[in-house]
Amino acid sequence: MNGHTPSLEVLGWDTAWEDAFRPHRAAGLRPARVVTQEKYRYLLWGEEGECEGQVPGRMVRLAQSDAELPKVGDWVGYRVPGARGQPARIEVVLPRRTRLARKVAGRETEEQVLVTNVDVAFLVQALDQTFQPRLLERMLLMCLEGGVQPAVVLNKADLCPDPAALVHEARRRAGDAPVILTCARTGLGVEELRRLLPAGRTGVFIGPSGVGKSSLINRLYGEEIQPTAEVRERDHKGRHTTTWRELIVLPDGGLVIDTPGIREFHLWMAGEGLHEAFPDIELLALRCKFRDCQHQTEPGCAVRAAAAAGELDPERLASYLKLRQELDYLHRIRHWQRPPRQKPRPLRSRPGAD
């Protein structure tokens, strides 16, 4: 953001946040919003602009679960570093208003939190692809559980001669959530999206690759701020144009968080579909010696043992492993294709930065 960071108010700060923060301010902390996360390092936008934040080891050790540590979207209190070039120490996370999370497989109580303090999630599917009702239901459920308002978006209306049936199908599953028919080409429905993202509100776009999330964000912004498939294609040929933005302030003041993690949301979902599609294997896997057993060559693998004993169809195991491999591959591929993330920059330039 080359030195220009939006004010706290633009980032969604209000009097209720200020009230919650009062004791921390009194203790010398400053408020900031988490814009990106990489393990225990964070990019923060706060009163003093952009800075790199870090969670002290003590906080990591004391945390009951990973969900307690700062996530993208969180409001945190940080202490200004004492020495030049040091990252800011994040000392508190304000109680979250909302969150998007999934249960970690095998550990009933633990949640993997993806993003917090989001007001609205646009659940995007494209009308030129097969409508995925199960995916929609899972996304809706996640919104419901996390207190996030969902809006179902059916994009690429121009590629579907008769969208009415699909709109009806989506509406039937969406409950109270609005179903919005959009076209990023013509701008159809974009006003409706904009109405859900007034100043001070934060939104995310969730959905499979290629459904038009970047295109819709660009429409909302009014110009190309997020590289679309075409632009990324051109990037490969060296004609670099747009860089990736992880937090976008719309002209009307609404915020869009668009981190690679959120982009991979649908892969999470696919991962859960894997467990649903192969419950027998998941059940067997509980008896594997290692919790993260890949059922390949690990000792004490109950899944391979069952296959060897004729209790599990080897073909079924093979298709399970194949699907899981595809998901892993997709994960890797997407990390490669994504334009390089902006490295978090410290408040002041770091001498001998790595």
Ligand SMILES: Nc1nc2c(ncn2[C@@H]2O[C@H](COP(=O)(O)OP(=O)(O)OP(=O)(O)O)[C@@H](O)[C@H]2O)c(=O)[nH]1
């Ligand atoms: N015809 C038509 N094409 C669209 C529309 N919206 C997006 N596209 C095209 O669909 C392709 C994918 O669009 P993106 O915006 O890059 O999709 P995305 O959801 O951001 O994809 P990922 O970044 O891979 O998650 C591009 O070629 C867009 O030009 C639309 O409403 N109509």
Ligand SMILES: [Zn+2]
């Ligand atoms: Zn195993």
